[in-house]
Amino acid sequence: MEEKNKVEKIIEIGSLRVETKSKVILDGVDLNIFKNNVNTIVGPSGSGKSTLLKALNRLLDLDQSMRISGDILFEKRNVRDIDPVELRRQVGLVFQKPNPFPMSVYDNVAFGLRVQGVKLKKEDMDRLVSQALGDADLFEELGGNLKQMGTSLSGGQQQRLCIARALVLGPKVLMFDEPTSALDPIAKGKIVDLIRALKQKFTVVLVTHDMGLTRKVSDYTNLIYEGKFIAKGTGAEFFESEMEEVKEFLSEAD
Amino acid sequence: MKVANKIFNFSTFLMAIVPAVALISIFYFVFNESLPLWRFSGFSFFTTYLWDPGFQYQPPILVHGVLAPPGAQFGLDLFLLGTISTSLLAIIIAFPISFLITINVELYLPSRIKKFMISMIELFAGIPSVVYGLWGIVVLEPILFKNVEPWMARHLSFIPGFGGEVYSGAGLVASGIILSFMIIPIITSVIVNSFDSVPKEVKEGLFSLGATRWEVGKYLTTRFSRSSMVGGTLLGLGRALGETMAVLMVSGAIVNTLPTSFYSATNTMAAAITSLLDSALTDSTRMDLAALAALAVVLMGISLGVSLVGRKIAGRGALRGYESD
Amino acid sequence: MKVIDSYLDGGKEIRWKSLGSRRIKDRVAFALSYVVLGIMVIVLLSIFIYVLDSGASHIALKMLITTGNTATGGVLNAIVGTWELVGMGLLFSLPPSILGALYVVNSRSNGTVSMVARLFTDILTSVPSIVIGFFAFIVLVQRLNMGYSLVAGGLALAIMMLPYLMRIIEISFRNIPKEQIENAYALGADDIRVASRIYLPQAKVGMLSGTLLAVSIAAGETAQLLYSAGWNNGFASGFLHSGVGYLTYVVWNGINYPTTYSHYLAYVSAMILILSVTGLIAVSKYIGRRK
Numbered sequence: 081m082e083e084k085n086k087v088e089k090i091i092e093i094g095s096l097r098v099e100t101k102s103k104v105i106l107d108g109v110d111l112n113i114f115k116n117n118v119n120t121i122v123g124p125s126g127s128g129k130s131t132l133l134k135a136l137n138r139l140l141d142l143d144q145s146m147r148i149s150g151d152i153l154f155e156k157r158n159v160r161d162i163d164p165v166e167l168r169r170q171v172g173l174v175f176q177k178p179n180p181f182p183m184s185v186y187d188n189v190a191f192g193l194r195v196q197g198v199k200l201k202k203e204d205m206d207r208l209v210s211q212a213l214g215d216a217d218l219f220e221e222l223g224g225n226l227k228q229m230g231t232s233l234s235g236g237q238q239q240r241l242c243i244a245r246a247l248v249l250g251p252k253v254l255m256f257d258e259p260t261s262a263l264d265p266i267a268k269g270k271i272v273d274l275i276r277a278l279k280q281k282f283t284v285v286l287v288t289h290d291m292g293l294t295r296k297v298s299d300y301t302n303l304i305y306e307g308k309f310i311a312k313g314t315g316a317e318f319f320e321s322e323m324e325e326v327k328e329f330l331s332e333a334d
Numbered sequence: 335m336k337v338a339n340k341i342f343n344f345s346t347f348l349m350a351i352v353p354a355v356a357l358i359s360i361f362y363f364v365f366n367e368s369l370p371l372w373r374f375s376g377f378s379f380f381t382t383y384l385w386d387p388g389f390q391y392q393p394p395i396l397v398h399g400v401l402a403p404p405g406a407q408f409g410l411d412l413f414l415l416g417t418i419s420t421s422l423l424a425i426i427i428a429f430p431i432s433f434l435i436t437i438n439v440e441l442y443l444p445s446r447i448k449k450f451m452i453s454m455i456e457l458f459a460g461i462p463s464v465v466y467g468l469w470g471i472v473v474l475e476p477i478l479f480k481n482v483e484p485w486m487a488r489h490l491s492f493i494p495g496f497g498g499e500v501y502s503g504a505g506l507v508a509s510g511i512i513l514s515f516m517i518i519p520i521i522t523s524v525i526v527n528s529f530d531s532v533p534k535e536v537k538e539g540l541f542s543l544g545a546t547r548w549e550v551g552k553y554l555t556t557r558f559s560r561s562s563m564v565g566g567t568l569l570g571l572g573r574a575l576g577e578t579m580a581v582l583m584v585s586g587a588i589v590n591t592l593p594t595s596f597y598s599a600t601n602t603m604a605a606a607i608t609s610l611l612d613s614a615l616t617d618s619t620r621m622d623l624a625a626l627a628a629l630a631v632v633l634m635g636i637s638l639g640v641s642l643v644g645r646k647i648a649g650r651g652a653l654r655g656y657e658s659d
Numbered sequence: 660m661k662v663i664d665s666y667l668d669g670g671k672e673i674r675w676k677s678l679g680s681r682r683i684k685d686r687v688a689f690a691l692s693y694v695v696l697g698i699m700v701i702v703l704l705s706i707f708i709y710v711l712d713s714g715a716s717h718i719a720l721k722m723l724i725t726t727g728n729t730a731t732g733g734v735l736n737a738i739v740g741t742w743e744l745v746g747m748g749l750l751f752s753l754p755p756s757i758l759g760a761l762y763v764v765n766s767r768s769n770g771t772v773s774m775v776a777r778l779f780t781d782i783l784t785s786v787p788s789i790v791i792g793f794f795a796f797i798v799l800v801q802r803l804n805m806g807y808s809l810v811a812g813g814l815a816l817a818i819m820m821l822p823y824l825m826r827i828i829e830i831s832f833r834n835i836p837k838e839q840i841e842n843a844y845a846l847g848a849d850d851i852r853v854a855s856r857i858y859l860p861q862a863k864v865g866m867l868s869g870t871l872l873a874v875s876i877a878a879g880e881t882a883q884l885l886y887s888a889g890w891n892n893g894f895a896s897g898f899l900h901s902g903v904g905y906l907t908y909v910v911w912n913g914i915n916y917p918t919t920y921s922h923y924l925a926y927v928s929a930m931i932l933i934l935s936v937t938g939l940i941a942v943s944k945y946i947g948r949r950k
Contacts, residue, residue, distance in 0.1 A: 139542055144444045163678055169544035179535035182557070192543035195553060197681060242539070249544065339849040346765070346850075349758035350772065353822050354779035360786060360794045360818075367797050431695055438692035451696070453944060457703060460940050462879025464910040465929045469706050471914055472713075518699070546681055548688040576787025578882040579911060604789045604882070611793070611886055627797070630790045641785035 088115040090253060090283050091136060091171075096150035098131055098140065105131045107307040108150070113253065118275060118284045120298035122291070124329065128307045129287040130176070133255045136285070137171040138164040155252075169196070172246035176258040178238035180230030180245075185222065188230040188241055189213060192249045208248055216244035217274055236267025243274065247282075254278060255285040260293055272296050295319065303329060361634065368627035370400040370620065375408055379628060382409030385589050385606075387613065387622045394619045401619040408625035410632060412592060416506075416600035417633070419593075420581060421574040423510030424517055429567055431514070432521035433555075440529045440554075441547040452526065459519040466512050467583030471504075474511065475584060479503030483597050498595035504586040505599045512580050517570030524566025524648050528559040565648025572641030576633065578604040603633040707933065714930020717923035726893050726904075731920065734928055736894050740904040743895065744888055745877045747813025748820050753870065756824035761854050763825075764832045777829075783822040788882040791818050795887035806900035807889025815883040820873045827872070831865025832858055868947035875939035879932060881907035906932050 091113035098106040106128045113119045113136075121129050134140045138159055140148060152159045159167055169192075180188050189209045193200065200208070209226065213219040218240045222228070230241050239259060246254060256275070260268040275297050278284055288294060294301055301318035303310040303326055310325045312318070318326070371379065374397055388406030395404050435455060439448050483500040491497030532554055540550045555563070586599020587609050593600055607626050614622035725733035759780075763773045795815035805811040835857065843853045859866075889902030890912075906928040913925030 134538075137542060139538055142538075142541060144446060163682070165544050165546055165681065166678060168542050173538075173542040175535055175539060175542075177535050179533065179539040181536060181539070195540070195543065195545045195549050245543065336849075339851055342851045342854075343762075343765075346758045346762035347768070347772065349755040350760075350762035350768075350776040351779075352755050352759060353783045353825065354776060356818050356821065357779050357783045357786070359798070360790065363798050363802075364790065364794055431699065434692040434695040435699065437688060438696045442689050442692055443696075454700060454703060457937065457940070458699075460875060460879075460936055461706065462881070462907060462910075462932050462936060464881050464907045465706075465710060465879070465933055468910050468914050468925060468929050469709060473705075473709055515702070546685040548685040549681070551688065572785050576785070576790070578787065578789040579907070583911065583914070604787050607789050607793060608882055608885060611796070623797070627793065630793050633787055634790050637787050638782055638785050642782060645781055 090115040090155060092153040094151040096135060096152060098135060098146055098148050100145050105307055109309045111302050111309055111312065113283060113285055114300055115283050116279055117299040118279050118286055118297045120286045120294045120301045121304060122289060122294055122301060123304035125289055127304050129304055130257050133173060133257055133287055136255065137168045137173055169249050170251050171253045172249060172251035173255045174242050174246055174259055176261060178235060178242050180238050180241050182231050184227050185230050185241060186226035189244050189248050192245060212244040212248035215247055216240040217270055218244060236263045239263060253283045253285060257287050260290060364627050364630050368624050368631050371408060371624035371628040373398045373400045374402055374621060379409055383411035383592055384409050387617055390617050402621040403617060403619060406621055410629055413601055413603040413606045417575055417602040419506055420509040420513055420600060420602055421571055423506060424513035424574045425567060425571055427510060427514035428518045428521055428570060432518050432525060435522050436525040436529060437551045441551050455522055456519045458515050463577060463580040466580040470508050470512050470580060470584035474508055475503030478507055495596045500597045504584050505597060508584040509581045512584055513574045513577055516577060517574050520570045520573055521566040524562050524569060525559055528562035529554055532558050561647050565644045568640050568644025569648060572637050572644055575640060576604055576637040578608055581605045582608050603629050710929050710933050713926040718927050722924060722927055734909055734924055736891060736904040737906045737909050737928060739894060741878055741906045743809055744812045744816060744903055744905055745874055747809055748816030748877050751813055751817035752820040752824055756821055756828050759825050760828040760832055761858060763829050780822040780825050788819060788880060791815055792883040792886050795883060800887060807902040808899045809895050809903050810898050812884050812888025812903055815887040816877045816880060819883060820877055824869060824873050827869030828866050831862040834865065835861045864946060868943045871939050871943035875936045879907060879936050881911060
């Protein structure tokens with residue numbers, strides 16, 4: 081692991097509070113996301129991890145019942161001052177449940193560019209699409225058949241298709257919400273390798289309650305419990321933490 | 335005990351087929367009533383617009399083996415033209431409105447009041463058609479006659495049919511507008527349902543790839559809701575084709591005069607059956623009644639056909655490829 | 660470990676469309692959709708306000724407590740007749756709808772029959788109301804010699820209400836958890852018991868709310884009734900061979916009649932109609948929502 085004090089923060093979250101009328105989902109979360117690292121957010125289900133991700137790319141804004149306070153800085157700019165469309169392009173999100181659109185693999189990957197009105201020559205588009213699929217470790221597996229429906233792929237392939245779809249936009253941060261929870265062990269292993277590779281060019285934020293996955297890939301680990309930020313540490317440190325909550329969580333999770 | 339259950343099951347079976355029996359008997363009896371007309375008029379029923387019950391107080395004459403008052407002739411062209419033109423105008427007005435309402439409630443309107451707004455729009459379907467007719471006569475027609483149509487006639491006269499004299503406000507425009515109010519809730523609810531049936535993950539996926547709300551709407555429309563939009567519009571069209579009272583009250587209910595412009599009075603098959611049935615009863619040969627029955631057969635055929643196709647298309651899942659979810 | 664190249668390469672490859680033009684399109688869609696929604700709400704309110712206002716400003720007690728015609732009387736006969744007709748329609752359509760829906764949801768029924776029943780139910784909802792009225796006239800009024808009457812009018816309304824009720828009751832039956840029904844059968848209950856102990860009690864809210872909606876539609880119908888219920892300046896004297904008055908007729912006839920008083924009666928009838936219909940819809944939605 082590289083020297084920690086040189087590592088740049090790309091996202092800084094300060095006293096983030098998210099609540100609906102009836103309940104508090106995130107209650108004053110402070111944490112940092114470090115550039116070109118795998119930043120893991122762990123916690124039991126229902127602790128507000130997914131909500132945190134959706135706050136980072138302002139997807140939460142779509143749900144008017146959510147009240148959000150506190151600050152999120154992306155590259156030192158408050159996300160409230162960044163156009164959500166711009167922000168979401170730079171902070172990509174891969175969902176827990178693979179959600180390919182009902183169209184061909186090629187169109188799925190090209191979708192983000194097309195919907196944003198990017199005009200490219202056919203060969204440039206082809207190159208970007210195959211590059212993204214290659215980076216997501218899917219291109220060879222599909223044998224170059226990009227005409228098949230995205231929805232007809234297996235679960236693991238669909239998940240990697242969704243990763244390719246986010247990659248092609250060239251995001252700075254790529255967020256994963258429980259990317260392996262719906263996958264079999266082999267597909268899971270591929271995602272693990274992929275996440276390791278991705279952090280060279282991207283900043284990865286990974287939400288999971290899978291401690292095995294965290295041990296394998298995490299550089300910085302943050303524990304959230306019942307909407308509150310509890311503990312953080314580098315990959316190895318975290319697991320040796322003396323804090324009661326961490327121990328309790330680890331014993332429950334393993 | 336077992337016998338009682340058998341009787342019960344048999345009675346549920348009988349009741350389940352009541353709609354089928356009702357529909358078939360409606361078609362059978364109305365068609366049966368129309369038979370003399372087909373022998374009397376033959377294909378000319380479709381080729382003339384004149385509707386003349388003949389001299390009912392003179393002795394009936396024998397034509398093609400059926401009795402009819404002398405001078406009688408029946409053609410549905412005027413009514414068919416009016417039915418189609420009023421319904422099409424209604425669709426032209428209602429479709430873009432329904433589409434924009436859907437875009438609004440699905441993507442822009444705060445979700446708290448979405449349900450309330452949809453119920454408001456649904457109220458358009460709850461207003462009795464005679465109330466629409468009343469409002470049309472007292473409020474809409476004077477506005478059209480005094481303000482809208484003269485302006486259109488002056489400024490749009492370069493479009494064929496849009497020039498010429500404005501008569502009363504009753505006619506195609508008033509009918510089209512009121513029909514559009516009646517079918518907006520139908521079209522809207524079909525499109526809204528298709529939007530709602532798109533999984534939340536897909537919508538969030540679209541947004542997280544950096545699409546604006548409008549871009550998401552455009553995508554959902556072209557990708558998920560195309561068949562619902564076509565189906566919903568056809569369902570609305572089917573409803574408009576068969577609507578009776580409101581159109582009868584605001585169309586001018588004209589007979590034997592073809593419309594000469596966009597502002598002319600018109601008439602529809604449904605309205606004609608209603609307004610002509612009373613006088614048809616005085617025809618002792620029942621030929622006039624047979625002619626109205628023939629109108630009813632044609633109207634039923636068109637309107638059921640359109641609705642059925644619409645239902646089929648709208649019911650075809652918006653989510654092909656997503657059934658596995 | 661493989662190396663992932665940047666997609667941006669100093670911005671050379673992808674020329675992002677300016678956010679501005681995309682934002683403008685979004686703003687236009689936003690504004691246009693709100694304008695259209697606003698116009699429709701205004702139109703709706705103006706229809707309501709107009710009908711309520713013109714009704715309220717011409718109403719007189721005399722109109723509500725006397726029968727009569729469009730010259731000097733009131734609309735009591737039409738108010739009573741409307742509910743008699745709707746009640747008759749419900750009598751003829753509700754029991755068959757419930758039984759028919761029970762057949763369609765029963766998994767032991769013949770699948771083809773269920774499918775055909777549902778198909779015809781759908782088609783029947785699309786039959787134009789005047790065609791039902793015409794059928795009622797030639798078959799009920801003439802062939803079966805009922806004359807213009809409560810029964811003929813009620814049956815004509817029932818033909819319209821039946822498919823509607825059957826579908827809505829079917830839906831409320833289908834909302835009952837399957838396990839409950841399977842459990843009941845597994846415990847040896849027969850179809851009568853499952854219907855009376857599970858389907859009917861569990862679906863009663865949905866059925867009530869659907870029935871109220873069907874009633875609200877029936878109360879506003881005209882075309883089926885003109886040649887089946889006919890008209891009556893007084894009260895119907897029996898179930899057969901005696902015409903019935905109803906409010907929609909007063910609206911239609913009154914506004915086309917050349918006296919001012921008949922216009923007033925039309926306004927008042929329209930007001931009563933629109934209040935009853937929206938009242939019924941509101942109650943139906945309220946009941947349906949609480950579930």
